[in-house]
Amino acid sequence: MRTRQSGQRGPADHERRDQIIAAAIEHFGHYGYKKTTIADLADAIGLSKAYIYKFFESKKAIGEAICALQHDRMRVDLQTIIDDGKSASDRMRRIFHALARNTVALFSHERKLHDIVYSAVEEEWASAKHFTDALRDMVEQLIREGRDGGEFERKTPADETCNAIMLVLQSIYHPLLLEHHMDTLDDDAVTLANLVLRSLAL
Amino acid sequence: MRTRQSGQRGPADHERRDQIIAAAIEHFGHYGYKKTTIADLADAIGLSKAYIYKFFESKKAIGEAICALQHDRMRVDLQTIIDDGKSASDRMRRIFHALARNTVALFSHERKLHDIVYSAVEEEWASAKHFTDALRDMVEQLIREGRDGGEFERKTPADETCNAIMLVLQSIYHPLLLEHHMDTLDDDAVTLANLVLRSLAL
DNA sequence: CATGTGACCATATTGTCAATTGGTCACTAT
DNA sequence: ATAGTGACCAATTGACAATATGGTCACATG
Numbered sequence: 278m279r280t281r282q283s284g285q286r287g288p289a290d291h292e293r294r295d296q297i298i299a300a301a302i303e304h305f306g307h308y309g310y311k312k313t314t315i316a317d318l319a320d321a322i323g324l325s326k327a328y329i330y331k332f333f334e335s336k337k338a339i340g341e342a343i344c345a346l347q348h349d350r351m352r353v354d355l356q357t358i359i360d361d362g363k364s365a366s367d368r369m370r371r372i373f374h375a376l377a378r379n380t381v382a383l384f385s386h387e388r389k390l391h392d393i394v395y396s397a398v399e400e401e402w403a404s405a406k407h408f409t410d411a412l413r414d415m416v417e418q419l420i421r422e423g424r425d426g427g428e429f430e431r432k433t434p435a436d437e438t439c440n441a442i443m444l445v446l447q448s449i450y451h452p453l454l455l456e457h458h459m460d461t462l463d464d465d466a467v468t469l470a471n472l473v474l475r476s477l478a479l
Numbered sequence: 480m481r482t483r484q485s486g487q488r489g490p491a492d493h494e495r496r497d498q499i500i501a502a503a504i505e506h507f508g509h510y511g512y513k514k515t516t517i518a519d520l521a522d523a524i525g526l527s528k529a530y531i532y533k534f535f536e537s538k539k540a541i542g543e544a545i546c547a548l549q550h551d552r553m554r555v556d557l558q559t560i561i562d563d564g565k566s567a568s569d570r571m572r573r574i575f576h577a578l579a580r581n582t583v584a585l586f587s588h589e590r591k592l593h594d595i596v597y598s599a600v601e602e603e604w605a606s607a608k609h610f611t612d613a614l615r616d617m618v619e620q621l622i623r624e625g626r627d628g629g630e631f632e633r634k635t636p637a638d639e640t641c642n643a644i645m646l647v648l649q650s651i652y653h654p655l656l657l658e659h660h661m662d663t664l665d666d667d668a669v670t671l672a673n674l675v676l677r678s679l680a681l
Numbered sequence: 682c683a684t685g686t687g688a689c690c691a692t693a694t695t696g697t698c699a700a701t702t703g704g705t706c707a708c709t710a711t
Numbered sequence: 712a713t714a715g716t717g718a719c720c721a722a723t724t725g726a727c728a729a730t731a732t733g734g735t736c737a738c739a740t741g
Contacts, residue, residue, distance in 0.1 A: 288713085314702060325716050327705080336703065401659075433677065441674035444650055444667055453655045457603075465646055472643035475635065476678035490683085516732060527686050529735080538733065 282345060283403045284338025287331040294332045296322045301339050302346070302390075309389045310340055310396070337402075344397045345404040347390060351379045352411050359415050365423030366477075370470045372415065376450045377466035384455055395452040409443070412450075416442050420477075429477040438477070445469055484547060485605045486540025489533040496534045498524045503541050504548070504592075511591045512542055512598070539604075546599045547606040549592060553581045554613050561617050567625030568679075572672045574617065578652045579668035586657055597654040611645070614652075618644050622679075631679040640679070647671055 288294070300321045304313040315336055319326040333339050358371045384391045397405040417439050423429035448454055449466050458465060483491060490496070502523045506515040517538055521528040535541050560573045586593045599607040619641050625631035650656055651668050660667060 293714090315704085316702075326703085327717080328715055330704065331715085334704090430677075433673070437670060437673065440667075441670045444671055445647060445674070447656070448646055448650045451656065454649070454653065465642075468639060468643045469646055471635070471639065472647070472675070472678045475632075476674045495684090517734085518732075528733085529687080530685055532734065533685085536734090 282338075282342060284334045284341055285332065286334055291332065293322075293324070293328070297329055297332055297339065298342055298346075301343050305340070305343060305393060306387060306389050310393050340393050341397065341402050341404050343390070344393050344402065345407070347383065347394055348404050348408040351376075351383075352408060354379060355412070355415060359418060365419050365426060365428050366474055369419055369423070369474060369477075370467075372419070373446070373449065373466045373470035373473075374463075376446060377462045380450050380452070380455060381459065381462055384452075384459070391452065398452050412446065413439065413443055416446070423477065427479075430479050441476075442473055445473055484540075484544060486536045486543055487534065488536055493534065495524075495526070495530070499531055499534055499541065500544055500548075503545050507542070507545060507595060508589060508591050512595050542595050543599065543604050543606050545592070546595050546604065547609070549585060549596055550606050550610040550613075553578075553585075554610060556581060557614070557617060561620060567621050567628060567630050568676055571621055571625070571676060571679075572669075574621070575648070575651065575668045575672035575675075576665075578648060579664045582652050582654070582657060583661065583664055586654075586661070593654065600654050614648065615641065615645055618648070625679065629681075632681050643678075644675055647675055 285294075297318060300318045301313075304317055304321065308317075315326045315329055318339075319329055329339075333342070355372060355375055358368055358375055361368070363371075383394065394405075396402070417435070420429065420435055420438055420442075424431050424435070449462065449469065455462070487496075499520060502520045503515075506519055506523065510519075517528045517531055520541075521531055531541075535544070557574060557577055560570055560577055563570070565573075585596065596607075598604070619637070622631065622637055622640055622644075626633050626637070648671075651664065651671065657664070
């Protein structure tokens with residue numbers, strides 16, 4: 278069901294591909310991206326490294342794949358909030374909170390994996406863009422539903438509102454800023470959500 | 480008049496200190512912070528490097544001094560906006576714009592100096608904190624005057640409003656994010672200013 | 682006492698070179 | 712056609728010695 282990811286090649290649905298990704302999660306998460314070699318992954322599965330390149334164009338492509346998994350996990354988490362039928366304001370607030378929670382969790386529990394996500398954002402990998410695109414869609418939906426439901430103001434062009442909120446969200450989920458706020462991120466998310474909701478008020 | 484800066488020592492008001500700073504601006508701006516050595520500065524002035532340490536505790540302290548100058552320049556620029564007696568909304572909007580303009584200008588015209596400011600923020604030097612403190616004072620003043628003048632809402636606790644706005648401003652002036660927005664920063668500043676002003680509306 | 686320095690040390694930085702690693706390809710086996 | 716590999720190359724990295732740099736101090740000079 279998932280679209281072909283960039284940097285991948287060879288048979289799309291293949292056990293070996295999954296094994297490679299599983300081994301990568303294991304090794305990247307344990308020893309870090311830089312410190313694990315393709316040969317390590319090959320050995321762990323019991324293949325020659327050449328064969329790995331039948332499935333991925335590069336080491337970075339493997340990094341992108343597992344980074345995409347992290348982003349998918351977050352996306353799903355956020356999507357359940359979007360879909361739960363509460364008021365738009367309430368969901369907006371919880372999106373802010375969930376984003377902060379997810380970001381901090383990834384950073385503190387899976388530091389090594391976070392480093393990959395960090396690179397993904399800094400170097401603008403496809404997976405990072407996919408995530409922000411998905412996030413933007415959610416925000417758009419929320420704005421639309423909030424306006425339709427009479428919760429939010431309608432004077433401002435919807436896409437400007439959406440842009441603005443995305444910019445605000447950035448300071449919550451952006452990995453480059455994370456290390457500096459960590460401790461206050463949860464409160465910051467609440468504060469920013471409140472500001473955004475005031476700006477959306479009728 | 481300025482308070483004693485951290486990392487400085489010896490006679491406070493001294494021609495040599497100014498010469499060192501002038502040479503540092505010259506060299507740091509031209510060859511970068513890392514590539515200029517204390518000996519380079521000493522040679523440029525015609526002193527031994529040991530003497531430089533009568534005025535600064537470390538190379539970093541010199542970096543902080545010239546970084547503080549950059550921050551001062553921006554601070555002054557912003558302060559003239561704060562003091563010009565226009566409406567609070569108008570000044571708020573122009574603060575956002577000026578911050579974006581200054582940040583971009585520093586980055587594109589004086590790239591080498593920007594690198595120092597970057598370090599200052601990343602490593603939380605005193606000069607960076609002074610700047611954000613000054614900025615916060617300006618925002619506080621604007622909020623106060625906007626509320627007193629009946630332009631802004633008064634239900635939200637003033638310090639929460641202030642915190643929120645500081646967080647939003649961060650995504651404009653924060654050097655770590657700059658390289659990724661550069662091209663849209665000016666528009667982003669407008670978009671964010673609009674959002675903030677909507678949140679302040681009665 | 683203020684201005685100034687050369688000699689000195691510990692730590693960073695750099696240059697060098699061999700070993701490792703990312704990545705390809707021709708080739709085998711089934 | 713699919714599954715798989717050893718041999719090979721260019722680029723990167725690691726280790727380590729040589730050098731350069733940040734920083735201190737006792738001392739000199741007027």
